[in-house]
Amino acid sequence: MTNVKPIRTLFCVAVLQNFFDLPFEEIGKVWTGFASFMSNVSKLPGVTVLGTLDDDETMVGTSPAGFPFTCYLLADCPDRETVKAACNLFRTIEVGEHRLWRYMRIEARMGRALEIPNL
Template sequence: MAEAKQIRTLLCIAVHQNFFDLPFDKIGSVWTGFATFMSSVAKMEGVTVLGTIDDDETMVGTSPTGFPWTCYMLCDFPDRDAVVAACNLFRTIQVGDENHRLWRYMRIEARMGRALQIPDL
């Protein structure tokens, strides 16, 4: 039986203005929520995190509505449902004591495809 192909996925993450509007002593809970997101994705069954990129040193402030994003995770997922579950974490991870969710402070978009094979010339 043929092994199922992984779905190569770039998780693109942007930080909203709501994050930057927080008092400095309140931003830690957002980072804790984001750390929970990254850890949860890495622990998902069948997921391999291939790499991450953080653009925070050369892009300060909110991301535009598209590219460039604030940070990225490149992962292999077992199927589309797993990608959807990873994105859904932004709806379920609680941030702070006011019952906010991660999506109040960040947004996510998944770009799915297949691994591009480099030809052996």
């Protein structure tokens, strides 16, 4: 029997201009959708959420096309299919008449946990 290590995954989330264009009273719907994303990721089989980081206090406004992102979720995932399922939530979670991906974008970076050798 082999010991399969989880895939360490950094989910990188960017807030898009469409979010900032919303009237103030409609912003809560997006946060509800994002909370649903976070909850659903943690419920995916074999996923362990290790932590989150929100950059909203030092980065105001839309995220650029690449780094830096607005917030991050670090998780151990059992396989690539689970990572894809987590990202796909942006396509399926409804926010009013749209999907979450209208207001936010997600990218996933996959690797392994960095293990410092004993020297």
